[in-house]
Amino acid sequence: MEELVFKTLATGKEFSNIDNLINDIVKNSYNVEITFDEVKESVLKLILYGFIKVDTSNEVKGIIKKDNFYEALEIGGVSPWLKRKRSLSVA
Numbered sequence: 001m002e003e004l005v006f007k008t009l010a011t012g013k014e015f016s017n018i019d020n021l022i023n024d025i026v027k028n029s030y031n032v033e034i035t036f037d038e039v040k041e042s043v044l045k046l047i048l049y050g051f052i053k054v055d056t057s058n059e060v061k062g063i064i065k066k067d068n069f070y071e072a073l074e075i076g077g078v079s080p081w082l083k084r085k086r087s088l089s090v091a
Contacts, residue, residue, distance in 0.1 A: 001042040002078045004029070009052065010073055015063050018043055018054060049078070 015021040022039045025038050031067050053071040055062060072081035 001038055002045050005042045005046055006078050021063060036049055
């Protein structure tokens with residue numbers, strides 16, 4: 001599910017808040033069994049991984065992609081990024 005959220009964010013579409021992102025994923029998913037709560041959990045994981053942050057300031061307001069997001073984008077997604085981080089922490 002994290003990959004689906006990641007790929008949605010990678011399209012370049014801007015989302016003003018997390019609920020808009022989650023609703024967009026649920027609405028446009030081919031998997032009719034996807035729930036709001038499942039997508040929300042995946043969004044929270046991406047926040048914990050340092051991929052995104054939510055900015056509620058008056059100037060920006062929205063979901064901001066952080067360095068880890070762009071690093072994952074370069075290497076092919078969330079799973080390869082996690083594998084790389086795990087291998088670096090073991091070494």
